[in-house]
Amino acid sequence: MRKVVSPRPSGHTPAHLLISLADMLRAWLPEQRWFAGKGRRVTELTLLSVTELHPACLHLLVRTGRSSSASAPDDCYQLFLGVGEVLPPRLAHARIGRASEGPLAGLTVYDALQEPRSADLLLERLRTAGTAGPLRFERDPKVSVPAGLAPRLLDAEQSNSSLVYGDAYILKVFRRVQPGVNPDLEVPWALARQGCTRVPAPVAWFRTSEPQAATLGVLQPFLPDAVDGWTLALEALTAGRHFTDEAYELGRATAEVHVALAAAFALGAPAGHGSRRLAAAMTARLEATSRAVPELLPHVEGLRGAFDELAVLDSGRPVQRIHGDLHLGQVLWAGERWSVIDFEGEPARPVAERRQPQSPVRDVAGMLRSFDYAARSRHPWRPEWARRCRDAYCAGYAAQARWDPRAQPELLRAYETDRAVYEALYEARHRPDWLPVPMAAIARLAQQHPASSGGPHTPVPSFHSAQGG
Incomplete structure (x- = not known):
């Protein structure tokens, strides 16, 4: 019989608990897909928050520092740790380590999100709303989530962890936590209020008030029969068939979401001086990246030309809230229509930056790059396939939005x-x-006139995983 412990025995502070956890977490964290410091050793650990969700499950917010990155900010991660005397064989893959000292000495620690009991209780917290220490569990009062939905942890997630309950709901747990409202809650909620059905609406969520207010997870309807756009595109390439009909409808779906976002959030001023600031930021990223990726160096001058043209451009269109990281892996085909998911944006960027209004052309460009990724992931390379998809996508966007990003x-x-x-x-x-x-x-963009297309073929290996990071 498993022995359980109180996560914060009387008299023990988070600092005392860290005595038990520090060594095992330093070894375990860098091995996780969602850990941002790949290849760098964790040198500093601080427990910012410890909450008992049930007698054998701790909720932790952990701040990490890394060696060889003195100039980089520390990261905060959300952990669910199970604690017991004996770990059942079915949870062997979830094992983090065994504490040798401190208040958990002699006990085994594991990833509790992989334990059905802890996952069940997490859903129950979301179903009923309420508080647990600094944690706040909230829900849409118009939606009733049934109890007893069997949980399963998805293994395809990279930057977060997702639990599916009974093929009816999906809970995204944000592993890397930043202060503020996460866009993956804020944006779908606002779109639902606008009546936009392209995005699954949040039904419950949880957040913390300490050490700073932050979103921790969002529960949304799950689309069990949906297929992501990346998979569909690769299937089309493998079968030798076009993807233009799907690309056209995807353009319409993107524009529909953009129109709803423009209605849901305040618009920013049209580009002008903003174009110069944007071009300067893009140029700075180019120069920094060229120092880290030497292959870019021969193309820097040509790429800088693209940003110089932007600097003097007055688009005349206001900026607005957008998706922020749109590609074929962020859209789902279900019921003969496209849905758009994952509004978190690029997780490496600060939340405040991700919430800033931007040109919707940024989302369009992300999807155009995704078509190119798909075309180059199959041999022989089919540039005409990508070009037709790009044109069809922009045509679909223009039909719905009443303006063409190619203009x-x-x-x-x-x-x-x-x-x-x-x-x-x-x-x-x-x-x-x-x-x-x-x-x-990059070779194509560095030498092309803005209106041109095409470019040289660069051989690539055979790929077996989806685009993006």
Whole structure:
């Protein structure tokens, strides 16, 4: 029989508890997909918050510091730790370690999100709302979530963890926590109020008030029969068929979401001086990335030209809230229509930055780059397939939005260039075999006029995982 312990025995502070946890967490955290400091050792650990969710489950907010990154800010992570004397064989894969000292000495610690009992109780907290220490569990009073939905942890998540309950709801747990309202709660909630059905509406969520207010997780309807756009695109490529009909409808769906976002949130001023600031920021990212990715150096001058053209552009269109990280992996095809998910934006960027109004062309550029990624992930490379998808997507967008993002090629080129530079940095750090994909686009963008298309073929290896990071 498993022995359970009180997570904060009388007289023990988070600092005392850290005596038991520090060594095992320093070893375990860097191995997790959602840990941002890949390849860097955790040197500092601070327990910011410890809450008992049930007698054998602790909720922790942990601040980490890393070696070789003195200039980088510390990160805060959300952990659910189970504690027991004996770990059942079915949970062996969830084991974090065994404490040798401190208040948990002699007890085994494991990832509680992989334990059905803890996952069940987490859903129950969300169903009924209420508080647990600094944690606040809230829900949409118009939606009743049934009890007893069997949980399962998805294994495809990269930057967060997701639990599916009975194929009816999905709970996204934000592993890397930043102060403020997470856009993946704020935006779908606002879109639901606008009557936009392209985005699953939040039904429950939880947050913390300490050490700072922050969103911790969101429960939304799950689409069990949905297929993500990346998978569908690769299936089309493998079968040798076009994807233009789907791309056109995806353009319409994107525009529908953008129109709803423009109604739900305050608009920003049209570009003018903002174009110069945006171009300067893109140029700074290019220069910093070229120092980290030497392959970029021959193309820097040509890429800078795209940003110079942006600096003198007056788009005449206001900026607004957008998705922020749109690609084929962020859209689902279900019931003969597209849905858009994951409004968190790029997790590496501060929440305040992700919530700023931006040009919707940024989302369009992200999707255009995604079509290129798909085309280059299959042999032989089919540039015409990607071009047709890009054109169909923009045509669908224009039909719904009543304006065509291709009408301002300088703006579209700048955003595509900025996205390709971001991709090059990501691939160089995490998936070097993928680096030729953004590099082919970079070579094209560095030499093209804004209205031109196409470019040289760069061979790439055979890929077996989805786009993005």
